Amino acid sequence: MPHSVKLIAQLDKTNHRFHKVKIISNIVGVNIETTPEFTLADAKSKEYTKLFPLGKVPGLIDGDFKLFDSNAIMFYLTSFAPQTSILGQNPKESALILQYMFMSEADIMPHITAVIYPLVGNIPYIKPVVQSAEAQLKKALLSLNTLLIDKTYLVGDRLTIADIDMVCNLSMPMRFVADEKYRKEIRNVTRYFKTMINKKEFKEVIPDFKFCVEMLKPPVVKKTEPKPAKVKAELKSKKETVPKPVKTGKDEGDDEAALAPKPKSALDLLPKSNFNLEDWKRFYSNNDTKPTAMDYFWKNFDPEGYSIWKVDYKYNDENTLVFMSNNLVGGFFNRLERARKYAFGVMLTLGVDNDNVISGYFVIRGQTIPEEVTDAADFESYSFVKVDHTDPTIKEEVGDYFAWEGPSLPKPFADGKAFK
Ligand SMILES: N[C@@H](CCC(=O)N[C@@H](CS)C(=O)NCC(=O)O)C(=O)O
Numbered sequence: 001m002p003h004s005v006k007l008i009a010q011l012d013k014t015n016h017r018f019h020k021v022k023i024i025s026n027i028v029g030v031n032i033e034t035t036p037e038f039t040l041a042d043a044k045s046k047e048y049t050k051l052f053p054l055g056k057v058p059g060l061i062d063g064d065f066k067l068f069d070s071n072a073i074m075f076y077l078t079s080f081a082p083q084t085s086i087l088g089q090n091p092k093e094s095a096l097i098l099q100y101m102f103m104s105e106a107d108i109m110p111h112i113t114a115v116i117y118p119l120v121g122n123i124p125y126i127k128p129v130v131q132s133a134e135a136q137l138k139k140a141l142l143s144l145n146t147l148l149i150d151k152t153y154l155v156g157d158r159l160t161i162a163d164i165d166m167v168c169n170l171s172m173p174m175r176f177v178a179d180e181k182y183r184k185e186i187r188n189v190t191r192y193f194k195t196m197i198n199k200k201e202f203k204e205v206i207p208d209f210k211f212c213v214e215m216l217k218p219p220v221v222k223k224t225e226p227k228p229a230k231v232k233a234e235l236k237s238k239k240e241t242v243p244k245p246v247k248t249g250k251d252e253g254d255d256e257a258a259l260a261p262k263p264k265s266a267l268d269l270l271p272k273s274n275f276n277l278e279d280w281k282r283f284y285s286n287n288d289t290k291p292t293a294m295d296y297f298w299k300n301f302d303p304e305g306y307s308i309w310k311v312d313y314k315y316n317d318e319n320t321l322v323f324m325s326n327n328l329v330g331g332f333f334n335r336l337e338r339a340r341k342y343a344f345g346v347m348l349t350l351g352v353d354n355d356n357v358i359s360g361y362f363v364i365r366g367q368t369i370p371e372e373v374t375d376a377a378d379f380e381s382y383s384f385v386k387v388d389h390t391d392p393t394i395k396e397e398v399g400d401y402f403a404w405e406g407p408s409l410p411k412p413f414a415d416g417k418a419f420k
Contacts, residue, residue, distance in 0.1 A: 002029050002030060002031045003029075003030050003031065003062075003080055004030070004031040004032075004033060005025075005030060005031070005032060005033070005060055005061065005062040005077075006032075006033045006035075006060070006061040006062070007021055007032045007033065007034055007035070007058055007059075007060050007061075007073070008035050008038055008048065008051075008052075008057060008058060008059045008060075008061070009021070009034065009035065009038065009057045009058035009059075010035075010038050010039055010040055010057065011034060011035075011036055011038075012322075012323050012415070013323075014171075014172070014175065014323060016168040016169060016171050016172055017057070017058055017070040017168070018058060018070075019168045019171070019205050019206055020070045020071070020073075020074055020164050020165060020168045021058060021060075021070055021073050021074060021077070022205045023164050023168070023201055023202060023204075023205050024073075024074045024077045024078065024086075024161065024164060025077055026201065026204055026205065027081065027086065027201060028077050028078055028080045028081035028086075029080065029081075030077050030080050038057070039415070039416070039417065040057070040330070041330070041333075041417055041418070043055045043056060043057045045285070051066055052066065052068045054068060056068060056069075058070055058073060060073045060076065062076075070165075071101055071105065071161075071165055074161050074164065074165070075087075075161065078161065085156075085158050085160070086158075086159065086160055086161055087160065087161060088155060088156070088160060089156060089158075093155050093156050093160070096154070096155040096162070097154075097155050097160050097161060097162040098162075100154045100155065100162040100165075100166060101161070101162050101165050101166075103144075104162075104165050104166045104169050105165070105169075107140050107143075108137070108140045108141070108144065108166075108169060108170075109169050111133050111136045111137035111140055112137060112169065112172050112173055113172075114129070114130070114133035114136075114137075115130060115133045115134050115137050115173070115177060116172055116173070116176050116177065116216070118130050118218070118219075119176065119177075119216040119217070119218060119219070120176070120216065120321075120323070120324050120327050121219050121324060121327035121328050121330070121331050122327055122330070122331075124331075125218045125219055127218070130218070134177075137173065137177075138185075141173070141186045141189055142185075142186060144166075144186070144188075144189050145186045145187070145188045145189045146188075148188040148189055148191075148192045149188050151188075151192065152192070152195060154166060159196075159199070159201065163196055164201075167193060167196040167197060167202065170189070170193050171193075171197070171206065171209065173212075174190075174193055174197075174209075174211055174212060175209070175210065175211070175212055176212055176215070176216045177212055177215050177216065178190075178211075178212050178215075179212050179213060179214055179215055180211075180213075182212075182215075183211070197209050219328075220318070265341075265342065265370070265372060266370065266371075267342050267365045267366055267370055267372070270305065270365065270366055271304075271305070272305075273302045273304070273305025273306065273365075274300070274302050274305070275300050275301055275302035275305055275306055276300075277306075277341070277342070277343075277344060277363075277365070279300075280296070280297060280300065280344065280363075281344055281420040283296050284297075284344070284402070284418070284420065285420065289399070289402050289403035289404075290399055290403045290406070293402070294398075294399045294402065294403070297402075298395065301363075301389065303389055305365065305366075306363055306364065306365055306366070307363075307364055307366065307367050307368075307386055308361060308362070308363055308364075308386070308387050308389050308394075308398065309361065309362045309363075309364060309369070309384045309385060309386055309387065310359070310360075310361060310384075310385045310387050311345065311347065311359065311360050311361065311362050311382050311383070311384055311385075312357070312358070312359045312382065312383050312385075313325075313328070313357070313358035313359065313381060313382055314380075314381055314382060314383055315381065316356075316357040316358060316359075319349075319351075319354075319355075319356050319357065319358065320353070320354055321353050321354070322349050322351070322352065322353050322356055322414040322415055323415065325349040325356050325358050325414075325415075326349045326358075326414075326415040326416070326417065328358065328378075329347045329349070329358055329416075329417045330417060331378065332347070332376065332378045332381075332382070333347075333417060333419045335376040335377045335378060336372075336373065336376045336419060338372040338375065338376075339364075339370070339372035339373045339376070339419075340419070342364060342365035342366075342370060342372055343362055343363065343364045343365065343372070343373060343419065344362070344363045344418075344419060344420055345360055345361060345362035345363065345418070345419040346360045346361060346401050346402050346404070346416060346417070346418050346419070347359070347360035347416065347417055347419070348360055348401060348404060348409070348413060348414075348415070348416040349414045349415045349416065350409055350410060350411035350412065350413060350414060351411040351412065351414060352412070352414065355411075356411065356414055357410070357411060359401075359410075360401050360416075361387075361397070361398050361401045361402070362384070362419070367386075369384055393408075396408050404416045
């Protein structure tokens with residue numbers, strides 16, 4: 001029976017770190033138990049950070065042995081191989097393998113992520129920062145180009161873990177950034193990459209690699225029309241009616257009044273609700289959504305203290321790759337931080353690459369959308385429509401969205417994120 005280990009990682013098609021581990025595990029014949037449900041957001045959960053405090057994935061568990069970092073995991077897995085040429089055949093080769101792996105991680109990878117993450121929406125796009133990273137990446141790849149001038153493999157005449165590391169890292173720019181013209185400028189790197197990616201060891205794990213045709217474009221920032229004063233005033237009057245602080249008989253400028261603790265949010269002044277959002281979030285995280293968590297939700301939901309909203313991305317017809325749509329949601333959630341105490345939501349990416357929609361449901365404190373939500377930079381890119389929580393169709397849909405599966409989802413589930 002082959003040895004079995006558990007690998008905690010998100011399994012999306014472009015996860016080069018998962019690819020590395022999978023390739024090596026195939027080579028050495030170790031069975032990997034994966035976590036198809038795991039998302040990057042889960043890497044910050046208590047359960048995961050208890051095991052791996054850095055909150056980075058992948059993480060490997062082998063009995064009571066825990067290991068993080070994809071390269072360290074590759075290294076560990078090679079110990080199950082009867083032949084060791086994958087770690088070099090002599091001390092010099094082993095040292096060269098380390099040299100190339102450090103180069104790949106320290107001198108190339110940071111520039112790759114600095115160029116690609118803003119383009120796919122993982123981090124904000126700041127033009128001069130990205131341009132500088134592009135220049136640095138080109139410089140690093142030109143150095144690699146020189147090193148590869150007379151090489152098929154990075155070290156010796158066989159595949160080593162240095163190649164697996166380098167090729168998987170290079171798969172990011174080769175997929176998203178390096179168009180044909182770019183690839184010609186780094187022709188040795190391109191030749192090397194093509195030779196490797198067509199080898200059986202890589203093809204088994206990345207069967208349909210597609211080279212970049214056109215470099216990814218920066219995300220379009222939707223310019224929202226400034227709201228006319230009248231609409232602003234209407235929005236304001238629709239906001240929760242906040243009871244005025246009781247007058248103490250002193251002037252507003254009094255020290256005592258100034259020292260009185262101010263509520264952090266208008267929502268803190270709403271009548272107390274028996275529905276405890278924190279308890280719900282915990283219950284949702286620790287139980288099967290259907291039926292257990294949804295039964296709890298409908299039993300405890302307080303329609304006076306909270307409202308439910310259908311949320312749709314307004315520009316779904318412009319969505320391209322599934323993971324980019326899901327990243328948009330990640331960005332939206334990051335900028336909703338102020339609302340975390342007052343809202344819970346699930347946003348799903350439904351469909352397939354180049355044909356997907358982002359939609360979901362939110363549960364929000366109060367009966368209107370609070371400023372904690374409307375102030376989020378991308379709020380205007382989403383439509384919020386309040387729904388009737390007594391409507392059985394809505395109830396079923398809310399359950400399906402919260403469970404990330406079910407017949408009422410308009411397209412097949414592709415990915416999702418929970419705001420909790
Ligand atoms: N050197 C680490 C880096 C791990 C890493 O950055 N993983 C990404 C996902 S592919 C991650 O956890 N990102 C979340 C974060 O940085 O907070 C490795 O190769 O495993």
